[in-house]
Amino acid sequence: MLLTILKDVAVLAGISGVLAILLVIAERWLNNYGDCKININGKRELTVKGGNSLLSSLGEKQVFLPSACGGRGSCGACKCQILEGGGPLLPTEKPLLSQAELADNIRLSCQVKVKSDISIQIPDSIFNIRKFSSVISEIIDFTYDIKGITFKLDEGETIDFKAGQYVQLITEPYGKVRQRVSRAYSISSKPEINTSIQLIIRLVPEGICTTWVHQNLKLGDRVNFTGPYGDFFLRDTEADILFVAGGSGKAPIKSMLEHLQVVGTQRKMTYFFGARSLKDLYLTKEMKAFEQVFPDFRYVPVLSNPDPDDNWQGETGYVMPHFKNAIRDPQNTEAYLCGSPGMINAVCKALQEQGVAADKIYYDSFG
Numbered sequence: 572m573l574l575t576i577l578k579d580v581a582v583l584a585g586i587s588g589v590l591a592i593l594l595v596i597a598e599r600w601l602n603n604y605g606d607c608k609i610n611i612n613g614k615r616e617l618t619v620k621g622g623n624s625l626l627s628s629l630g631e632k633q634v635f636l637p638s639a640c641g642g643r644g645s646c647g648a649c650k651c652q653i654l655e656g657g658g659p660l661l662p663t664e665k666p667l668l669s670q671a672e673l674a675d676n677i678r679l680s681c682q683v684k685v686k687s688d689i690s691i692q693i694p695d696s697i698f699n700i701r702k703f704s705s706v707i708s709e710i711i712d713f714t715y716d717i718k719g720i721t722f723k724l725d726e727g728e729t730i731d732f733k734a735g736q737y738v739q740l741i742t743e744p745y746g747k748v749r750q751r752v753s754r755a756y757s758i759s760s761k762p763e764i765n766t767s768i769q770l771i772i773r774l775v776p777e778g779i780c781t782t783w784v785h786q787n788l789k790l791g792d793r794v795n796f797t798g799p800y801g802d803f804f805l806r807d808t809e810a811d812i813l814f815v816a817g818g819s820g821k822a823p824i825k826s827m828l829e830h831l832q833v834v835g836t837q838r839k840m841t842y843f844f845g846a847r848s849l850k851d852l853y854l855t856k857e858m859k860a861f862e863q864v865f866p867d868f869r870y871v872p873v874l875s876n877p878d879p880d881d882n883w884q885g886e887t888g889y890v891m892p893h894f895k896n897a898i899r900d901p902q903n904t905e906a907y908l909c910g911s912p913g914m915i916n917a918v919c920k921a922l923q924e925q926g927v928a929a930d931k932i933y934y935d936s937f938g
């Protein structure tokens with residue numbers, strides 16, 4: 572009896588083993604799409620190995636579409652128009668595409684697999700996005716969970732960007748994390764410095780990239796990034812400006828203010844910075860110092876939950892109730908917002924209620 576059971580188990584195990592091997596062979600055979608061609612804007616043709624996402628296939632050929640979430644299908648930054656090929660729309664894409672985009676066959680390039688020849692249309696400006704190699708030249712602890720890190724470009728390299736734009740850091744494997752990921756970080760230094768960039772990075776508990784940055788990176792380490800990306804940049808107008816930021820959202824606003832100092836702006840500006848308590852404030856002296864630089868500028872830190880020991884005498888609560896006095900001419904006001912999606916949504920709503928036009932409200936949401 573026992574012998575029969577053992578024999579049956581052995582036969583079953585044998586069949587499962589053979590099936591598993593057949594499956595692996597079938598998978599390799601079925602997924603062998605061979606070489607595929609990607610035609611870009613009818614002008615340029617790339618030959619790539621089929622089977623990978625359109626986003627990563629383009630990246631391998633040094634064509635870098637924005638991908639703020641690193642290809643996880645959650646940010647929508649990697650959209651591009653597919654003229655031919657690309658396969659059917661996936662359920663993961665639909666929530667991030669509007670009706671107009673669906674009609675134009677706009678797709679998320681991180682979700683589209685290159686399985687055959689494909690033709691795409693992308694803005695020519697994408698070709699300005701490059702991969703950079705750098706060395707860490709400075710690390711500053713701004714708070715217990717926010718660091719300012721300077722990346723010095725290799726000798727002879729320069730980066731051209733607009734104040735407010737971001738780059739994507741590419742991590743290296745560390746500890747138990749074996750894969751490389753890329754994540755978006757706004758440049759906090761001014762565009763006039765083009766041989767290095769500074770980023771301001773807040774530690775996200777369990778976060779792959781921020782843990783790598785905070786716990787592994789040290790002076791002298793080599794780091795790669797791509798960029799510059801994004802349409803969140805300072806517009807060259809004479810309109811009044813309202814800046815609103817929270818946490819590491821201070822990064823692009825710092826770049827904008829430093830740039831405005833270089834060009835000697837006369838614009839009327841107010842900057843609200845939201846934080847939880849005193850220990851979350853940083854660069855306060857530097858931001859306050861701009862009040863002496865510009866003819867009409869105010870820096871207003873607002874604490875939502877100050878500790879009793881903070882002895883905080885400044886503004887408290889949410890930033891929105893404080894806008895009233897800051898918006899003097901809503902028709903002639905631009906707003907630049909940066910921080911968590913919750914903060915951005917609430918501030919957008921409050922600004923529009925006070926008469927600021929939706930198309931004059933620019934933001935980068937760090938969600």
Ligand SMILES: Cc1cc2nc3c(=O)[nH]c(=O)nc-3n(C[C@H](O)[C@H](O)[C@H](O)COP(=O)(O)OP(=O)(O)OC[C@H]3O[C@@H](n4cnc5c(N)ncnc54)[C@H](O)[C@@H]3O)c2cc1C
Pocket residue numbers: 639640646737754755756757758771772773774775776777778779780781782801819820822823935936937938
């Ligand atoms: C355009 C743009 C610019 C950005 N600029 C900056 C910047 O200048 N400085 C900066 O610090 N960050 C910035 N971010 C956020 C940054 O890209 C990463 O999302 C963030 O650092 C987390 O990356 P991670 O790999 O450590 O975490 P992940 O491994 O991606 O996430 C780990 C877990 O944390 C959650 N999570 C992810 N992000 C956050 C968050 N911000 N808060 C709370 N939970 C989170 C995820 O849902 C997940 O469960 C920016 C994002 C965008 C889209």
Ligand code: FES
Pocket residue numbers: 637638639640641642643644645646647648649650679680681682
């Ligand atoms: S990279 Fe974020 S949705 Fe594609």
